[in-house]
Amino acid sequence: MAGLYIHIPFCASRCIYCGFYSTTAVASQDRYTDALCREMQMQKDYLLKALNATPHMELSTIYLGGGTPSQLSGENLEKLFDTIYNKVYQDQLPVSATAEVTIECNPDDITPQFASILSSLPVNRVSMGVQTFSDERLKFLRRRHSAREVDQAIGRLRQAGIGNISIDLMFGFPQETMADWRIDLQQALSLEVEHISAYSLMYEEGTVLYRLQQEKRVRETDEETSLAMYNLLIDELTAHGFEHYEISNFARPGFRSRHNSSYWQAVSYLGLGASAHSYNGYSRQWNVADIRQYIEAIERGVLPAEIETLDADTQYNDRIATALRTREGIDLSVLEKPYQTYLEELAIPHIWRGHLVLKDGCLALSRSGIFISDSIMADLMKV
Template identity: 40%
Template sequence: MHLYIHIPFCRQACHYCDFHFSTNTKNKRAIVEAIAKEIVLRKDYLDSNNIETIYFGGGTPSLLDTSELDLLLNTIYSNFTVNPTAEITLEANPDDLDPQKLVQLKNAGINRLSIGIQSFHEPHLKFLNRVHDAYEAGSCVKIAQDAGINNISIDLIYAIPAPDHSILNLDMQKAFDLDVSHISAYCLTIEPQTAFGSWLKKKKIKPIDEEFAAQQFEILIAGLSEKGYEQYEISNFARNAQYSNHNSAYWKQRPYLGVGPSAHSYNRVSREYNISNNAQYLSAIQQNTIPSTIEILSAADQTNEYLLTGLRTKWGCELSTLEQLSGYQFQERNRAEISEMAQKGWLYTDNGTILLTRAGKLFADRLASELFID
């Protein structure tokens, strides 16, 4: 099984972010204790007790101090069997990573870092309202490598408004120089409940230029591929098969338990959504209640989710899994759509698996939705 832990605190709000977090850290210790309690309350959520991956996401998990991280990891180790080779990832922001912190993280058992660099260009970092500066963006990876953590992923954001593609090219070059094994590249999107969303409404900023975004995505795919990074999911690139095992489990519809405010869980039958409110989460857990809503998934829901996530990956969607999920002979049912997409060079089937071509991946979500069932 796979375990996700949501740490709902950040130093400041990035202008584009609509994840669940609070910049008021007054209750950080109390929330961490509540998450530890939730781990115990939900230890039987899945049939399996064996943990293959642990992922500290957020928010900003690198805000946890040593005792908070130890409390969570000790609770996990006392209630589950953690595979000795388990991938244990922590999302970190560059401004939190100094040599001492890195040694603490390594000693605690963190063996993979996902660092939110986003850009190495100072004006872009300011535009996004990131806490870190360009120097920290460049130095944090080296500090982590020196501390002996070599399984490092960095996040980059593309389609940040710019006169041309030169800054993206510089960002890519800096990323290559750092010699990281994994890069996640996300398109800047403007969500309604964010500072950018409110500025867009007031016409203080322009919408993201879709043509510019598509060009930047193509530049990224070509540049990363030339340097040996395999695009194993639309937004994720890895060298030497150093994939994110945790995220790959989501895309392959593997069951997982998510704890903490706003975390989701999936057990093949339903999805469960924890409340996205720190105070209400805390009060419910203190009364031994899990503050969540449950959505029972129909066979069609599960099939469509698998199409949406699977087609974004290099593993595609297995026809046998589709049949298992919904009982449908998928290829028969979607024969017309599949053959039309194949003719356009967007999709192909290989060895009982539906896969998208590089061209098809540019609009994977739309192609998946055309294959959905009711």
């Protein structure tokens, strides 16, 4: 199995919290799509050379992320999928018949026309950035959609035959109360979606939100309130049948995000587009985070990427930072004996404190450990 990630950086406007590479230069989307198709051809052997490649390897997940992939025209979406299915990966690395094919969308982009376009594509999963059901908080984030448009979007996606819908939520807004957050969770549950991702509002350096915080125009939610909101998130969603399978992710049975789960399980993936990252088991590479430089380099037949070869310590640290986020945790048997011994020794104090659990050969975070996961991971890494 292997994954394909395609970065679509176009946004009609920028949200104040977003730290991902994006651009409002939507006029260049035709040229960018052509560059993506050309990069696909240039890198068609990347996954076949992966450390865990097998003779009958298939693309098991395809993910269009951003940015806002729903800003692409129907013609450009069709061109991308035609290139994937009919021009690049049809022979040595075909797309699995059961592949998870995800596109990220904004609720206001899900018009009847766009839903019809999706129904004609191989897309079978939609990840939608809802964030909150408060129009006031949406305005604060500079989101384009209203709370009312979320219901409309869900209905249109269902009519288009999309049976796997994920929504993103945020908590910890300035002055948000526990009652406010409970209402958001109740609204989310009423949508009857298959997957929910929820994140504390982050103040990333370089974002508008970070600048507002530095200028003391907004105040970050205190740690105690943020923790209480996270506890409420877990309690509410698990009580309604969701599986808490990763720190920030909850799924109905059978609806885990297979693409993101592949990241956490160190499955090889190819990233296409400006700022996209790739991993093949022994190296990482990442494209330049500039759409103009990306397009011009691809048009010259040059891959605008930096490459890092991963030594054994880095691979171990990567596994700590990814697998430990999941409900199952780290399977100690996949580690070479010296690293397994190293990890077991460092884990002992956290096991005694009840923050880690060792069961059936797997080391995982307990619920209390989730709250301090960053510090636990730092303790377990090679330095």
